[in-house]
Amino acid sequence: MNNYLKLLLYLKQFEGDGKMHPIEHLFPGLTLKEKKAIFNELVVERLIAMEGRETKYDSFIMEANLVTGKTKWTESPLNELNQRVKEDEFRAKITFRGSKYLKEELQMQNEDKYSINVSGTSTNNTFVIESRDVTINNRNNASYKLDEIIEILKKDDTINEEERTSIVGDFVQAKQAINQTGKLPERLMKSILEYGSQFSSIGNFIFSLFQS
Incomplete structure (x- = not known):
């Protein structure tokens, strides 16, 4: 179990009590900097709410x-x-979004597959991936499609600039990974599929990407 799920699973037992709970003790082998990086990632994704160790x-x-x-x-x-x-040490509580994510992630891990809705302008597809890393057979075609997706995202006025920078960055990393290894790592795979579900402008492009 990865560190994200370990933390969310721990906080799940306190869900609904409205209290912040100590979390640093969960990772005795990590430095404070490493712990903070993990916690902050979950905060950015709105999976947990956190307080403590305010800057002096x-x-x-x-x-x-x-x-x-x-x-x-x-x-x-x-x-x-x-x-x-x-x-004061870092304390946190799981959010509704975090609880939902935890449930879905544990279910997918238990089934050893990932499933997500990919929305296009007129379709709503379910794409199931039954492995941790996805192999892309046609690298050139995938690279071309990723370039198309990046250009669409740059012009999508429904996305704010900060979010756009982060999303485009993930697609650039995905393109580099595919060009170098022919595989799309689990983290990027999940992020990209989620973007396809979230933004209708790229839904069908995402679906076709995994048919490369």
Whole structure:
């Protein structure tokens, strides 16, 4: 079980209690930086809500001499105390979206397959993938289709710029992976299929991509 599911499964038992629960202890073999990276990814995807380890800022005292016009900055004596105060550890709770994702992911892992709706302008297809990594037989054709998808995404005015950058980045990575190995890794595969379900402008293109 990967770290994402481990965390979500742990938080699932507290679902609905409205409380934040400590989560750092779940990963004793990881550094704080590595833990934070995992937690932040789940926050960005809105699978968990999180608090704790707020950034600490030093403060300074400004003294202005009205006669000379000079200004003096002195570090606040409270800074040392502020740095010595123990940080609250990260705490989190699972969201409704996270609970739904966990259920679907565990079901797919249990069946050893992935399934997702891919929506086009007039169709609604279900595409089932029964392996962890997808092999693309026709690399050139897949690369061409990915270029088409990227261009469509760049012109889709229903996507905000921040989201567009992230989505296009995934497709660029997918193109590189296919060109180099002929395979699409699990993470990118799932993301791309989800985009196909989310954005009607590329739904049919995504479906045809996996028929390459």
